[in-house]
Amino acid sequence: MVTSLGARRLARAAGILLSAALLGGLVTGASRPEAVVKDDTFLDAETPGVLNIEAGECFDDPEYDVAFDGVIVLYRPCVEGAQNQSYGFIRAPDGDWDEPSLRAYAWDGCRRAQARRWPAGDPGVALYPVLPTRETWADGDRTVMCVRYRPTGRLSPEDTR
Structure with a gap:
């Protein structure tokens, strides 16, 4: 019974770690800046500042x-x-x-x-x-x-x- 409980805890911990790793990868991927292309319409002489x-x-x-x-x-x-x-x-x-x-x-x-x-x-x-x-x-x-x-x-x- 201890082995079964230990195996479940280990499996649950592994699942949590895997989820965290996947979520971390998604967050990291989402936080990478996309290439921004600015052209002659991005700002003009009337843009405040x-x-x-x-x-x-x-x-x-x-x-x-x-x-x-x-x-x-x-x-x-x-x-x-x-x-x-x-x-x-x-x-x-x-x-x-x-x-x-x-x-x-x-x-x-x-x-x-x-x-x-x-x-x-x-x-x-x-x-x-x-x-x-x-x-x-x-x-x-x-x-x-x-x-x-x-x-x-x-x-x-x-x-x-």
């Missing part, structure tokens, strides 16, 4: 801020590991609003700026431009912000040097 970011500064993706009572981009020191880093600004040529041409100009300009700053490339780090909107363009805004990010997680402090 984005105009406060200077070249070389880091920031996190927009999120709700209680004090602001809305979604806003907030600065984060690069040494803390951020989701994005502004690495420069380019000025689009004057002219009429032409969104397809602006997009092409911004992508090309940001790629060239990235190649100048990191000539050897930077594996695992991607970029996207932050564009003026039709409304900010009408007000004279021609500035494109070039931003780097890591699609699978946060930029490390080493990434942002």
Whole structure:
């Protein structure tokens, strides 16, 4: 009888451990970041807080801020590991609003700026431009912000040097 009770306890303990291991695997699998692709529509010149970011500064993706009572981009020191880093600004040529041409100009300009700053490339780090909107363009805004990010997680402090 002791052997039967001991065997049941052992089987139950093994079942609990197996369940915990499987659940742990599910949690770990679920917590792995999926690759995030950010493009020229992710942020724009009208996204609150984005105009406060200077070249070389880091920031996190927009999120709700209680004090602001809305979604806003907030600065984060690069040494803390951020989701994005502004690495420069380019000025689009004057002219009429032409969104397809602006997009092409911004992508090309940001790629060239990235190649100048990191000539050897930077594996695992991607970029996207932050564009003026039709409304900010009408007000004279021609500035494109070039931003780097890591699609699978946060930029490390080493990434942002």
